[in-house]
Amino acid sequence: MLPFHLAANYLLYRLRAFKLHGVHSPFVFDLYHRVIRHDGDYYAYPLVEDLRASLLFEDRTIPVTDFGAGPKAGLKKVRKISYITRTSAKPAKYAQLLFRLAAHFRPGTIFDLGTSLGLTTSYLAMGNKQASVYTFEGCPSIAAEAKVNFKKLGLQHVQQVIGNLDDTLPKQLQEVKQLDFVFFDGNHRYEPTMRYFKACLSKHHEYSVFVVDDLYWSAEMKRAWQEIKQHPEVCQTIDLFYIGLVFFRKTQPKEHFTLQY
Template sequence: MSAKTRHGTHSPFVYNLVDKVIYNFKDNSDYNNLENLRESLLKDESVITITDLGAGSQVNNKKQKKIKSLAKNALKPKKLAQLLYRLAKEFKPNNLIELGTCLGLTTAYFSVAVPNAKITTMEGCPQTAKSAQQNWEKLNLSNINVEIGDFDDNLPKVLAKEENIDFVFIDGNHRKQATLNYFDWCLPKVHDKTVLIFDDIYWSVGMKEAWEEIKNHPDVTVTIDLFWIGLVFFKTDQAKQNFKIKF
């Protein structure tokens, strides 16, 4: 089902989510310090060594890169980062897992949105993770733990420590099989209120195929395709429906 606006949706849950959260473009004072951090990163001349374990590693691996260049190419756009903040604030997860820390700006948005949540973020590159930690310290954020290394090693370990998972943002290693692996590993821990968010669902043919498989999985009841990201829900009181919403 495609819906260009909230009025095209026939699910009260999705209608309210679109109306209250996705299309809520009001200013929020919580954004100010986070966007100030973005501006400072876009001017930061420091150089770090990139270790990239995901898709694109042949291009970036062991390359020297300025923080400002990494910020320009890898940070989530303001509109999307603020949507992720609103989604986290709406669903109030007790635990939040992020695959792909980068410089930690999106992680910081999550931390400010849900200061009482336990946030675990994963990053393959040690120097990028170090920069992210410095950024969180500047913002006095204390509910974030970063796991450095390969997602294939770290995600199963992190999931094993949780009885269930509330909110997962998957933004790293944009390959079809890797994406499906992350989804499959999360499945045993999901519950009625779990939200999985997949980034860059149209990044490649493989990512499009992975998104289609996830949408069609029998445990998935509702998906919302926002083009940039895909939201996945397991709500047992919902008929199975896939929505496309213009964002």
């Protein structure tokens, strides 16, 4: 069951959300029909989901340092692999959407800000095997588990960046020419979310795709999403409730869509 604040926001989202026939932008109409609402299968789905299933039954424990949001951020603890998979991994519905987005837009440089055990990163990497994929994780022990998972899936084009995102993101941004795709899943608070977003804007271009996770996870994330929508560089956004898509296409009118998903 959803927490009360999420349930209330979800009800408002459902009241605002359009279906396919309510979208008049050709770009968004095509994206919604061909990518967002696509319900077929791809080769990557069973590979990653079989891995997820095995991790959900993994009782082994590892030491974890939490760099994200919440009152226990920064504390060290011991967690089961199964617990991390159940609570931190993106559900298949949304992780597979990220795969389809990567397959559709064919980004050359992908930043995944929040590796966890690597399931979402794997979907992004399998969406375009010619991409340079940089995945950021603060906790070394979790990063080590993700590395094993990338090896199981044969993903040799994933580069892990380990350490506090406040330190690693600015350094890695200096090493890339441009950002084609970014998934923001590293810290669910207003200030760091906006700081990471603005930092990545320094390497965006007209056809970049930014994806923001957990738009309504908290009042802070809701505020961040509203501010992102109003940023002068942002031209189009698509609110799918749990994630938001951000585009910078200046040849398209500035529009914000709330679509059923």
